[in-house]
Amino acid sequence: MLSLIRDILVLILLFGGLFFLVVGVVGLIRLPDIYNRLHALGKCDTMGSGLIILAMVLIVPGMTNIIKLLLMEVFILAINPVMTHLITKTAYVRGTPMADDSFVINAYYEEDEDEGELYRGEGGY
Amino acid sequence: MFLNRLLLQRFRRDLTGSLLILATLMILWLLISGSADWQHFATGLVLMMLLTLFWNQMTVDEQGRTRFNWHQIKLLLRYLGFLELEILKANFVVAYIVLSPKMPISPGLIVLNLNLKRDLTRVLYANSITLTPGTITVDLEDDRLLVHGMTKHHAFGVRNWYLYDIMKDLEESAAE
Numbered sequence: 661m662l663s664l665i666r667d668i669l670v671l672i673l674l675f676g677g678l679f680f681l682v683v684g685v686v687g688l689i690r691l692p693d694i695y696n697r698l699h700a701l702g703k704c705d706t707m708g709s710g711l712i713i714l715a716m717v718l719i720v721p722g723m724t725n726i727i728k729l730l731l732m733e734v735f736i737l738a739i740n741p742v743m744t745h746l747i748t749k750t751a752y753v754r755g756t757p758m759a760d761d762s763f764v765i766n767a768y769y770e771e772d773e774d775e776g777e778l779y780r781g782e783g784g785y
Numbered sequence: 786m787f788l789n790r791l792l793l794q795r796f797r798r799d800l801t802g803s804l805l806i807l808a809t810l811m812i813l814w815l816l817i818s819g820s821a822d823w824q825h826f827a828t829g830l831v832l833m834m835l836l837t838l839f840w841n842q843m844t845v846d847e848q849g850r851t852r853f854n855w856h857q858i859k860l861l862l863r864y865l866g867f868l869e870l871e872i873l874k875a876n877f878v879v880a881y882i883v884l885s886p887k888m889p890i891s892p893g894l895i896v897l898n899l900n901l902k903r904d905l906t907r908v909l910y911a912n913s914i915t916l917t918p919g920t921i922t923v924d925l926e927d928d929r930l931l932v933h934g935m936t937k938h939h940a941f942g943v944r945n946w947y948l949y950d951i952m953k954d955l956e957e958s959a960a961e
Contacts, residue, residue, distance in 0.1 A: 680876055687883040695921065695933045696892050700879055702915055707876040724819035731817075741915035741922075748923045748933065763893030763937060767944060768929055 670715045677711035680704045692759035694751050702744035709736055792838050806837050860955045867948055868913050875918040882919075882935060892933065894923065895940045899930040906956050914943060 687700025713733045717726050796803050814829040815821060882890060901907045911922040914932060919939030924931035934940025 680880065683876075683880045683883055687879065690883060690888065691890070693892070695923075696890060696935060699919065699921060699933075699935050700883055702921065703872070703875050703879050706916060707872060722819075724817060727816050737916075738912070741912040744915050745911065745922050748921050752923050752931070758894075759890075759892055761891070763891070765893065765895045765940070767941075768896040768898055 666718055670718050673711050673715035673718070677708045677715065680708035680711065684708065693762075694756055695748060695758060698744050698748055702740060706736060706740045709733075788835075788838070792834060795838055803837055807833055810836055854958065856958050857955055860951055860958065864909075864948060864951045864955065867951070868916070871913070871917040871948070875916060878918045878939075879935075889936070891936050893937065893940060895932050895934060895943070897930045897932060897944060899925065899928050901952060901956060903956055906952055910949070910952050913948060917948075918942070 681704065684700050684704030687704065688697050691697045691700060710733055713729050713736075717729050720726060720729065810833040811829060814833060815825070818825050818829065882888060899907075899910070901910060907925065911925050911930075914920050914922045914930075919935035920943055921933045922930065923933050930943075932940060932943050934943075
């Protein structure tokens with residue numbers, strides 16, 4: 661009985677992970693430019709592989725294996741956003757064009773000597 | 786024995802911090818290796834001492850010491866908990882946008898202020914922006930943060946984000 665419940669949980673987690681990985685790939689194909697595609701890949705891959713690793717944690721025997729799997733999860737959580745950031749930054753520095761009607765907003769402000777008064781940058785640059 | 790002397794220096798400069806790091810790493814090592822022979826123990830001890838030597842970059846303050854307090858750990862745990870929730874939300878947002886037939890996106894870049902000083906908190910915060918709904922960190926120089934958003938709403942959502950306050954708290958409590 662208990663193993664049945666566990667198997668059902670594992671199945672749910674596995675298919676959830678599969679769903680998010682598929683969403684990542686569909687996003688890679690459908691979205692218009694490199695930045696938007698990285699949105700889909702950077703987030704959905706982390707979540708999908710995380711769910712699959714969680715499913716494996718439930719069925720793998722032995723404490724050491726579980727700890728190794730959890731470490732893998734931590735590494736994926738740390739590395740995936742860094743690589744996404746690097747690819748995006750490279751694309752930005754090289755001047756890869758964005759999708760047609762995308763906005764650029766400058767919400768950066770500098771605090772003046774006058775206390776509390778905020779200087780707003782011009783919109784767009 | 787150049788390495789030896791360096792190690793001794795590190796331990797002399799900051800005894801508690803070094804021992805703390807060493808103990809944490811040893812526990813991790815023993816959990817991974819899964820057996821407690823003296824050979825495993827000795828190998829682990831040597832390797833973890835080397836790691837302790839190279840640890841300097843991460844959790845030290847200006848004097849080269851590793852320090853933290855319980856308040857910081859509590860804040861960090863709270864931060865990670867909220868981050869998990871945000872990651873969950875982000876994935877459903879992306880799934881909704883990608884799978885809906887009309888694809889409701891209005892992408893673009895936004896420049897923002899960021900007043901975090903320490904490298905560790907900066908990295909953590911930039912990574913969490915990448916992992917959360919509809920935003921990617923493109924660039925982070927000094928206090929200027931460049932964020933790409935999938936929709937205008939998400940891009941502006943970064944400006945007054947509640948995780949930023951927790952991060953700021955974390956950084957300020959480190960100064961004491």
